[in-house]
Amino acid sequence: EAGVAQSPRYKIIEKRQSVAFWCNPISGHATLYWYQQILGQGPKLLIQFQNNGVVDDSQLPKDRFSAERLKGVDSTLKIQPAKLEDSAVYLCASSLNSGGATDTQYFGPGTRLTVL
């Protein structure tokens, strides 16, 4: 079974530029998550999708971050314009469903973003 795919793996941009990340979840997984992991910290949830709909985006900086999940499969996360503090690893995860006590999240390899 293929895992969660993410691209690109690395990205270096200058502040105020825009950037987009792509995620392809495990086939059949209804729930997709985007996390931000700053160096030395645990991952922090940015947004959670259940199929096409947003379940939780309370920690997404909506003035500069946006995300979409078209057709309930692939997802893109965009930052525009980027700030220095956005330097982090962006992790995508997927799970069969979000509500179960046994629901396990499977993570992709992440995209390491450096903002100069």
Place this chain on the structure above:
Amino acid sequence: KQEVTQIPAALSVPEGENLVLNCSFTDSAIYNLQWFRQDPGKGLTSLLLIQSSQREQTSGRLNASLDKSSGRSTLYIAASQPGDSATYLCAVKDSGYALNFGKGTSLLVTP
């Protein structure tokens, strides 16, 4: 707001030792607790998931326990090996359905 704390932040042990990693959380109203492993430059791999009604889970040399009332979990690694070197993250799933992560424990097992 759920706060998850992991102690110690870093740990170095010689090969063959048994070791314990600690995790504490502030809100006991949880659905489950998971332990993840993160290797440099890679994503997270789920090691063990303990449901709120369970007390422990075991997988090979790993054993995780959960004391929900005191807000604590421990990950026990038996007979550690250099291949166990990684960062171990504890995450709690609460009523918001999101995973709340600790900062992790960086483990180094020396030959």
